[in-house]
Amino acid sequence: MTRIKYLALAAAILGAAGVATVGLTAGAAMAQTAQAKALVDAAKAQGIVGEQNDGLLGFVVASSDPALEAAVNEINAGRSQLYRQAAARNNVTVAAAGAAAFTEVVSTRLRPGEYYQSSTGAWVQK
Template sequence: MHTRNILGVSAAVMAALVLPVAAVAQSASAKAAVDSAKAAGVVGEQADGFLGFVTGAADPAVRSAVAEINAGRAQLYREAAAKNGVTAEAAGASAFKQVVESRLRPGEYYKPAGGGWTRK
C-alpha cells in the first residue's frame, strides 16, 4: 500500500469517527456505555480497528454497545476501503493507529497486533 493511500484511509476513517453526525452507526447510549467501560478498563481498542474486551466481566448492556459500535465501524471501514482502493482490514488497522495516537486517553487499553492488552 502506498503512503498516499494510507494517509487517505486514515483521514477518511478518522473524519467519519469524529463527525457529530452518525457516520458510524451508534447511539449516544452505546457511546456512553463504551466510554465508561473503556475508562473502567473493561473495553479497549484492538489492532483490527474494533473494540474488544480486556476482561470478561462486561455486562450485557456493554456487550450490546460494543456490538453496535463495531457494526458501525465495519461499515465505515468497508466504505473507506472502497474509496481508497485498500482492504477493509487495512482501513481498520489504519484507524487503530490513529485512535491510539490521538484519541486514546491515559489509562485506557489497546491491543497491538500480535500483542496483549496494554495500558496507555
C-alpha cells in the first residue's frame, strides 16, 4: 500500500469514527458507553491499558478488574467492526486498516506517559 493511500485510509477511519486517544467515540459504525470510555481513559493514564500495534487496546499489565476487561472488549469490538468496514471500502486488509489507525493514534492522539506497542510487541511509553 502506498504511503498516500495508507494515510488516506487512516484519515478515513479516524475521521469517520471520531477515534479518541483511548478508543472510538460513539458513532454510526459502532457503540461505546461513556462508562467504558471513562474506565479505559483512567487505565491508560495509569499505564494499565495501551494501544496495540494492530489498532486495538491491550493490557500493558495484567488486570483483575472485570469491568475494565469488559470495557476494553467493548471498545475493541467497535474498533474491529470499524476496521472491517474501512477495509472493505478501501480494498485493503483488516490488518492494514487497524495498523493505519494505530499509526495515526500514536502520532497525533496518544498523550505523554501513555503506552503503545512497538512493531516487536514491546510496550513503549510515549
